[in-house]
Amino acid sequence: MNSLFLAAATVLSPFLLAAPAHAAEMRIETLNKSGDQRFVYSPEIVRIEPGDTVVFVPTDKGHNTVSIDGMFPDGAERINIGFNKEGVVTFDRPGIYGIKCTPHVGLGMAALIVVGDAAVSDDARRAVAKLPPKARQRIAALLEQAES
Secondary structure (H helix, E strand, O other): OHHHHHHHHHHHHHHHHOOOOOOOEEEEEEEEEEOOEEEEEEOOEEEEOOOEEEEEEOOOOOOOEEEOOOOOOOOOOOOEEOOOOOEEEEEOOOEEEEEEOHHHHHHOOEEEEEEOOOOOOHHHHHHHHOOOHHHHHHHHHHHHHHHO
């Protein structure tokens, strides 16, 4: 019996070692209010690895999720999830992705997704400067977290 077990283990071990790792799945909710903040993504910053997936959940209605111009890696597709829609995005390229809710960005509704070991690019810093004041303040604070 032991020799049968060893033979099976020897034959199967390369396949077991080569089994693909399961990518992680994170959720980001769109909220009208969280604690003392109004119009937020929760969480506001997500750290994931390349190949991981984010599910954007329309918890409160009236929100969309789109990429912030200049705040996604070269070659990555823009995020464009419609109002009151759930969306699923798999992030294959390392980098920093900024997202916003179009009608509420002026109220600070913006967030970051950090994929892999990504440094804050000059393009991302320039993009922050173009945001409305409340979103600029929120994203600048999140970029500081991303760098630490």
